[in-house]
Amino acid sequence: MEKQLLLKSSSYYNATDLFKTQTYPRFLSFKTPRYRRNNGGGVFLPCFSSSVPLDLAVSNKSVETRSSNNVSSMGCLADKFRHGSLSDDGLSYKEKFIVRCYEVGINKTATVETIANLLQENACNHAQSVGFSTDGFATTPTMRKLHLIWVTSRMHIEVYKYPAWGDVVEIETWCQSEGRIGTRRDWIIKDVATDAVIGRATSKWVMMNQDTRKLQKVNDEVREEYLVFCPRTPRLSFPEAGNSSLKKIPRLEDPARYSKLGLAPRRADLDMNQHVNNVTYIGWVLESIPQEIIETHELEKITLDYRRECQQDDMVESLASPEVEDVEHINNQGTNGSSPTKKYEQDWKQFLHFLKLSGSGLEINRGRTEWRRKLTR
Template sequence: MTDIFTRKLKVRLSEVDPRALLKVQSLFDWFQDGGCEHAAQLGMSAAELLAQNYTWVLLKYQVRILRYPVWNEEVTLTSWRSPLNDLYDLREFRVTDAWGETLITGNSAWVVMDYTTRKPTRLSRCLSAEQRSGGGAIPDSFERILPVKAPDHTTDFRVRISDLDFNRHVNNSIYIGWALEALPESFLGHHLPTRLEVRFIREIARGRAVVSEAQVDETEDNAFLHRISGKDGEGELMRMRTVWQPMDAFELPEKLRSLC
């Protein structure tokens, strides 16, 4: 088994925004795909768990973005895991550029879900003793995210079939996109998120109506609290906190300007 997963990536046109920078939602797709590929190398992929009527579900994220990769840039995604208390599979991610500089770091927490009951279960139900040990040490540093109490911005969505994933529910990266979309275009056009803390609370299926709400977080400049909720009694689905910086704080290195 390989304790550390490494994959070379090149930022594709479909993954960038109008500024030729990697979309936040695409970043979370990178994390998910890298984690899934590493799990397959370790013999514990979603397909292998499904054969036992289990699957992986994401609970939490902490992400720090130091610089956004640009269109055509080649980067390296590295990931490793650390099981915790027979309940959580902690996974860390790191994106570095061609010169070895760290661009992005991320921590995540995953659980195994019973595919029928849709409830979390212990790792020992479906993973071997070897699969529940080893890996790199990852601190359990997730902080509580305060709830939205008085939203300043709201946007409605309806769940499409293209929003669903292997687990028959809305994929985690879709929630991220919904949450960011609640902010006004006047802000989004001039700022980029540098820190994201995410907690996924419950799932939702196709055809349901959801509302994305955002509230200014007065504890820090350019910070927001986010909430995704079902509009038909499903309650809170996801909670997130973001911190942003003005676009002019991100100066593209001279050596990359020819790429985009």
């Protein structure tokens, strides 16, 4: 009652305040814990007294779960303090995040690395919520038995409005099969205060043997273990034809216009699977963007194709050059017969990127970034 009176008397009360005040009491009675399968093929709620089976089409194959001690001590406690839950049908996962002060740049808005980290956190929490392991990224029982892990082959992120320090965002994610060689994961990012979509992302993943570091096809047993948690019909965060996430990235031609040499992984850049975290590559790619672009433009789209792992002792070179779009595409930017080329060049910048190992010159990844002019304030 005291809290209610305080809230009513407050003249400044926004989505962030609501998020903060709800955090403690909400999770003491949190009713949307992670799902897991039992030996009979049903899906149950493991962390609370009432276990209610869900109406999902599940495989007859059982999914190995963590030990009861681990689930009760680690999983349930985290669930109480996490603003995330599965959808009613169990086929997607939504989670709310506050943008913290250490996640913003000099203009007090989130960086693209922050966005990428939130996407990764959201995806891992989704995997845990359906009972997959905490000792890697969404590994199923068969994957752990065969020493298999997921690795990213492509990542595409679009941000239409960067959230500011203290803003609350809601991220929805889901995964689905991508042919016979991998899987894909999609995200939609919303501003909780306005319910507006402020970003979207998609990624492609392939399977790698953790011991040999070689790629491997997804076998039927693994596919059955995770497809039960995927949409029955394709659902894409970028459903429109010809969207940027589908564009091929050509190899950057020598000589590159801009470069940043001598980049090296830190210990903190290594993830649970003992390779450089995907977000680190985004930071390296942006290191080669000239300062004058950083000052006048902000990143709207980034696409990375991952070609090779980077080890802790490797040295990396980041190269970039402007990409000239074909004339037809540029001409389509104009309206009413106006000439758009000059305006396009001023307001929109596009770069090709190339990360390679110093010395050997072996390609680590290639990328594309698209930048819009910053709004004047």
